[in-house]
Structures are given as C-alpha cells and as structure tokens.
Amino acid sequence: MxxxxxxxxxxxxxxxxxxxxxxxxxxxxxxxxxxxxxxxxxxxxxxxxxxxxxxxxxxxxxxxxxxxxxxxxxxxxxxxxxEKLYAEGELVPAIVSDRNPRGALLLALVNVAKSGAAPRYALITRTVRSLPGHRSWPGEQIPSVTVRADRAPLSVGGLRQTVGAMPIAWGTRDPDVLTRAREAIPEAEWKLLADNRSLAEKVRTADFGRLLLDPHQLPEEMRG
The missing domain is CATH 1.10.287 (Helix Hairpins)
Structure with a gap:
C-alpha cells in the first residue's frame, strides 16, 4: 500500500x-x-x-x-x-470476512504509522450492521477510508493507537462511486486481504484490535 x-x-x-x-x-x-x-x-x-x-x-x-x-x-x-471524515481519511481496502449475529465482520488493511513516519501496515476488523450497495457475503470487496480516533502527538511505539475503517458506501448511494473507489485500490492489496481472510477472528481479539504485518512479507508492490 x-x-x-x-x-x-x-x-x-x-x-x-x-x-x-x-x-x-x-x-x-x-x-x-x-x-x-x-x-x-x-x-x-x-x-x-x-x-x-x-x-x-x-x-x-x-x-x-x-x-x-x-x-x-x-x-x-x-x-x-x-464530509471531514471522508476528506481526511485514506482510501483503504476492506472485505467481508464473515457473518455473525451482530452483522458482517470486515477485515481491512490500514497504515497505523504516525504522519511523516515510515508506513506500518496492519489488519483491523470492524463489525457493521449494514452495507448498502454491497452484498454481505464473505469475500465482498468494501472500499473504505480510515478513521483515526486518537489525535495525541505520542503513542506506543510511534504507532497510532486506534485506526478504524469506514465504508465509502456509508457516504453515497451512487454505485459508480463505489466502483471508482474499488478500482483505485491496487489488486495486490485486495489479494492480500483475501489471502488472510481466515485471520479476522485473531485480529478481532488482538491487542488494540489490530495485527501488525511483517514488512518483509508484504508483496513487492507494497514495499515502496
């Protein structure tokens, strides 16, 4: 990414x-x-x-x-x-990893590094009740933006404590916008999420609700 x-x-x-x-x-x-x-x-x-x-x-x-x-x-x-949240958020990929009684469990790929620092990528999850414009079955691609909850200048290890994912579909009914957002995300990122869909439950219960990825194990396209 x-x-x-x-x-x-x-x-x-x-x-x-x-x-x-x-x-x-x-x-x-x-x-x-x-x-x-x-x-x-x-x-x-x-x-x-x-x-x-x-x-x-x-x-x-x-x-x-x-x-x-x-x-x-x-x-x-x-x-x-x-409008502020969508304008400030970074476009990121998310997929439906599973269904549960509360709704759909999303698995997203986000950068948790502080602004200006070298990127550090992690998997996060979010349970959502509705996904207008999308099918809620496992594997469905859900283009989203990041929502950063912590604004403190310092955080543990130089990483943001809390980064969430907010679907583009929560801000528009236009299917063309969803298609454009999906296509703006490189295929390598969608593939990484699909390959790691089974980790969603582990991510959900991890510290800070995230699972840091080893930079050396990222696809070549995402190491730049």
Whole structure:
C-alpha cells in the first residue's frame, strides 16, 4: 500500500445520517456526554450547598468533570462531521470476512504509522450492521477510508493507537462511486486481504484490535 491522495466524491448527507454507523456512534456519545454533564452539574451544586470543607474539594472535581463532559458533547459533532471524515481519511481496502449475529465482520488493511513516519501496515476488523450497495457475503470487496480516533502527538511505539475503517458506501448511494473507489485500490492489496481472510477472528481479539504485518512479507508492490 502506498500513500494515495484523498478519494473525492460528493457525500450524500441524508444517506450518511441514515446508515453511517460512525455518525450513529457520535450521536450516542453526545447524548451520554450531555447526561453526564447534567448529573455532574447537579452533583456540583449539591456539594456546594452542603457548605462543608470537604464538599468544596469534591465540588471542584465534579465541576471539572462537568466541563469535560460538556466539551465532549459540544465538540463531538465537529470531530465527526461526515464530509471531514471522508476528506481526511485514506482510501483503504476492506472485505467481508464473515457473518455473525451482530452483522458482517470486515477485515481491512490500514497504515497505523504516525504522519511523516515510515508506513506500518496492519489488519483491523470492524463489525457493521449494514452495507448498502454491497452484498454481505464473505469475500465482498468494501472500499473504505480510515478513521483515526486518537489525535495525541505520542503513542506506543510511534504507532497510532486506534485506526478504524469506514465504508465509502456509508457516504453515497451512487454505485459508480463505489466502483471508482474499488478500482483505485491496487489488486495486490485486495489479494492480500483475501489471502488472510481466515485471520479476522485473531485480529478481532488482538491487542488494540489490530495485527501488525511483517514488512518483509508484504508483496513487492507494497514495499515502496
């Protein structure tokens, strides 16, 4: 896998808000953050009302928690703005590795190196409930983009802690866009995923939910 320019397409916002599970996860996070904000805010007020020296110390801690939860509630919609996620994500291959009661298990190939560092490739998985525009049987090719959850400047071993995969199909109904995305990914990457489809369960239970690949075992086309 080599670095590719962002995959450009017009995001169908109505479609994305209906089916994109990253958007749904963000909505749930925002609701939880607002609930925590209210609970901690009421707790802060109650501790101040007690007018006890120890309660003021606890009130400070509760107040900090309230501010943090409110920040998450207000910031999360901007962080997960769907056009921003698709524009910033790197186009990557993913395939359906298996079906389970929760949906389809995707196996994706991603670069987990920090920006500017030498590439390090890994297999990751994601369970998805729906794949509009695709068949959900094993081996189906699902062009996706990376979603990087960690923004910290440092991480273990110079590698990103969390990298997810978000299907292009969650952002558009246009089959021509899906075809164009699929064709933009080299055949060597699709073949690598197909050859390693049996590793999906091992990847799902691995540390950080990823399985690092030995650079020396990558196809020649992907060592550049």
């Amino acid at each position: 080599t670095t590719r320019p962002p995959f450009e397409f017009v995001v169908d916002r109505a479609h994305a808000h209906a089916v994109n599970e990253v958007v749904a996860d963000t909505r749930r996070l925002r609701v939880i953050a607002f609930v925590v904000t209210v609970v901690l805010g009421l707790g802060t007020a109650w501790l101040i009302w007690l007018n006890h020296p120890y309660s003021f110390l606890l009130a400070v801690a509760f107040a900090l928690g309230t501010v943090t939860a409110l920040f998450v509630a207000l910031w999360s919609p901007h962080r997960a703005r769907i």
